[in-house]
Structures are given as structure tokens and as C-alpha cells.
Amino acid sequence: MERHEMEAFLTLAEELHFRRTSERLGLAQGRVSQTIQKLERRIGAPLFERTSRRVSLTAVGAQLRDDLLPAYRQMQRALADATASVKAVSGVLRVGYSSPMAAALILDAADRLTARYPDLEVQIQEIQLADPFGPIRGDQVQVQITELPVDEPDLVVDRILFSEERKLLVNRDHPLARSSEVTLEDLADTTLISFAGMPLYMEDYHYPRLTPSGRPIPRKEAAFWQEALVMVGAGKGVTFACARAEEYYARQDTVWLPFPHFPRIDYGIIWPRNGNTARVQAFVGGITGPRTP
Template sequence: MNRPDLPLPQLHAFVVLAEELHFGHAAARLGIAQPPLSQQIRRLEDRVGHALFTRGPGRVGLTPVGEELLPAARSALSTLTDALAAARAVGEGRAGTLRIGFAASLALTVLPALLRRFREQVPDVQLHIQEMTTAPQLAALRERSLDVGLLREPGDDDSELAFRTVLREPFVAVLPVGHPLAGHEYVRVAQLADSPFVLLPRHVGPRFHDQIVGLCVEAGFTPRITQHAVEWQTVCALVEAGLGVSIAPASIARIRLEGIVFRRLDPDKLRTRVAVGRHREHRSPLIDPLLAALATDFDT
């Protein structure tokens, strides 16, 4: 019994001969001799079970069976050509889907310029962007449900993940406008010792949380954390409501709320590290264009 699937080289030979209606011209167009072309057509006709061409002295024509097959053959070849082009584009990092996780605060710094540059370089790539805190990003990178993560203080002691520093950002004090220190240009961390704190919970970013607590401990006190919030917008809203003060990355100062102020710290030495992370064994060709878009001029 004949197999129902048709070999693509024979379909290609068939379509070219149907367009040329001349064995010599079709063979020249295909870059083969005339006998191999005739063999391809014969094999295809054997598979179909009927003649595809009428043959006469100096003339070739399509049979009704050939006329029926021609549109489907063209469609099959076109589909294959498109599929090969799409696969090639993915393999070359020009198309496909890239899944990116990012810390919410990075929407105020790195993310907009990164996405703009990436879009300019590879406009056909589909981006799936997900806002996530550090700990869930690390888990997603290990599971490879994310291709790339933009996160704070990931650490470098992870055997599965690789990181590259993108930005080192200073800290600011976040104060309600009625706070006694709100009118100061700089705030010493020790001056916050008597104020309640609003911070992100430790489990969403342990290293980052410990940085802030360590900053306070170095200043001679342990912060009295009375409120937690996962998002910086919420932290700022709680500070505005008078529920405490906070210490945050300097980019948070771009959040505009009338009831809060942001003040640089004195001494201004500590920096929070922003890094791009990926799984060490994840080889998506789309990652390299993204890393290229992360230029060093993000650094401060």
C-alpha cells in the first residue's frame, strides 16, 4: 500500500515542472540533470497512483490529478519554508519567546531602558515579563520557568545560577513629611533608632533585608519593624500614613506621594546590588541579546 505522506524533494520537483512545463527548463532551475528530475516525478506519480503530467513531443501539461495536487504541494512547500525560517530566526536569537522576571523597583531604573534597547535589537521576540521578588525569581530560574531574572542581592554562592552585576544603587531614608528629620538634607541612620520601621519581609529577599538591618545594627540599634509590605509602593504608602519610616533603594524616590520625603543617608557608603541572573545550563539564544542590551552605563 502506498504511504500517504509525500516526500518534499519530489513535491518541489513537481511544482517546478508544473510551473515550467518543460523538463529541460525545470531541471536547469533545480540545478540537476533531466534524468534525475524524470525519476523524481515518476516516483511521485507512483505514490499518487496516477499520472501528474501529460507528455508529448516538445510539450508537457498537467493532468486533472496534477492540477488538483498543485495548490496543496505549493502550500506544503510554503509552510516548510516558513517553518524553517522561523526555526532559523529562533536559533539565531532573532525570534521566539523570552521570559523575564524583575523586581518591582527595577521598573523605576533598569527595566524601561533595557526593554527599549532589546526591542530595537530584536523586534520580533515575544516578551513575557513577570514582576517577582528575589526569592521567587531564584526558584523560577532554578526550575527554568524563567529565562532571565533581574533581581536584588541574589548572592553568588548558587551552584545552579550565574549572575552579572548591572547596577549598584545607594540607599535613602523614607520619611513622612511630619517627621522631625524630614527637613534635613541628609539623615544619619542612628537618628532613625527611635522610629518604627516599615520593611519588605525577609523571606522575599533575605540578603537585601539583611543589608538594611545590618546598616541599622552598624549604627548601634536593631530596627523595630512594625509593618511589612511586599511592594515598595505599599511601603511608601504606609510611611505616608505615619506607620513608620523605611530605608529603601534610591530609585524608590521616583514614587510620587505627597506625604513622604526621601533623604540620602550619612554616611552614604552602602550599595544594593542589582544583577541579571540565569541558569548556568540554560542556553536559549535569546539570552545573549538581552545581556548585550544591559549596558554598563546603568552602573552608579
């Protein structure tokens, strides 16, 4: 049974009046009669008894009404829920990112989301490594793709989206640039540039303080990623980055060295524990990461 047939039948079964049924459905009265007659021919029995004074259900019609009504009401609820969910995913969603690869993922997800939710606007904002959680806690962004680990009680970590090999950035004239292999022990003989403002556990994970033999690794701090790149290019220290970032940040004064002796850099989705909105969940459910090499 098609939806318009179901609606015509159930409305007439409620109203028991062709004119009122046609008015409720916004159809011509003759169209309602034709729809009911076609349905009766398909079933092989009258569904309504019609006289000049009244319309009533036959036994077959009453049985069909009782069987159809629960399914029809469930269908109406499903349509209403779907409509409400689309309306809930509207307005502006601000998404933070800390790497250009994440930005590319966000833009791709934004295209798919806005096609599905035309009243939604996705805005993106770069997050500085020196303040990785300030914007999301200040509601400047509602969801973020960022480096892991993240261990904050007020933030939800959804999943790892992608994982990247780690590289060590050194000045092209640095002694390490001519080494066949660079290890953690070599870092004790240089200066490692980290980022001020990172949580201690995150800083220690990405920028170790000691070599495996216990030698201290000298450190400097930068406030922004571009500042760290300039410092490396000027020979003021070395720093880590994911391998694919070289596509975006390669410089003539800097060499990117493989560094397989340290964990890969994982990137995940985070959002405030009290900010689990329909917009956020639509974004989280719609974004997919690239296949990890």
C-alpha cells in the same frame, strides 16, 4: 571573486555539465556560461575545456577549485550557523524586573532584539521584593534584572548593569524629615520596613538589624513595594529605595532623604544555571545599562 561567480564555478567544476549546473543554481544555462567566461577573462586563462561531448577542468581550473573549495565550505558553514542561531532565538522570552529603571532597560533591549530576531517575543513581568527568586525558579521568567547581592547556587549572576544611590523614605511629618543629615544610628529611633520572604543575607544587606553602636533597629515587614509606600506615608515606618525610584513613586506624604552612609544599590542580571538558552544569551548580550553617576 563574487559569491555568485564562486558558486557557478564550483558547481560546474563538480557537475562538469552546463545544464545540470544551471538546474542546481536555478539560473539560465546562458547565464552560467556568461559567468564562467567573465571569470576566465579576469584570470586570463581557460578554466574548462569544452567540447560537444564533455566538459573538463583545465590545470588552472583544477588549481582554482582546490584553492576555493575549503573557503567556500567554511563560508557555507558560517551561513548555516548564523541561520541556525537566528532560528534558535525564537518563541517567547519572559524577563523579570524589580524596579522601573530595569523595566525601561528591558523594553529598550527588547526592541533591539526583536528587530534582529523577528520570531522572538519579549514579555516582561514585575517581581516582588518579598519573593525575588520564586518566579525565576518557577519558570515564570527565564532571566531577571534584580537587586544584588544574589548568592544562590542554582542561579547565575552575570554582571552589574547599573548602580544607584540609596535614599531613606520617611513620612513628611516624621522627625527625621527635618534633620540636616540622617545616619544609621538614627534608625534605632524609628521602624525600618523590610520585605517578608527575602533571603536573610539579602535582607540584612539592605535592611540592617543593628546600628554601628550595636543598638537594635525595630522592623516591620511588607509583602509588596506599594504596601511599604503606604506604610511610610501613614507614618508606620521608614524604608530604603534607590534615588531614581523617586521619579516613579513620589508621594505628597513622603520625603526621600539622601543616605550616603550605606552602600549603593547594585542591579544585575540573573538566570537559572540550567536555563542558559539561546534566547537568554541573546538578551544578556544585547542589554546595556546606563552609566553609573
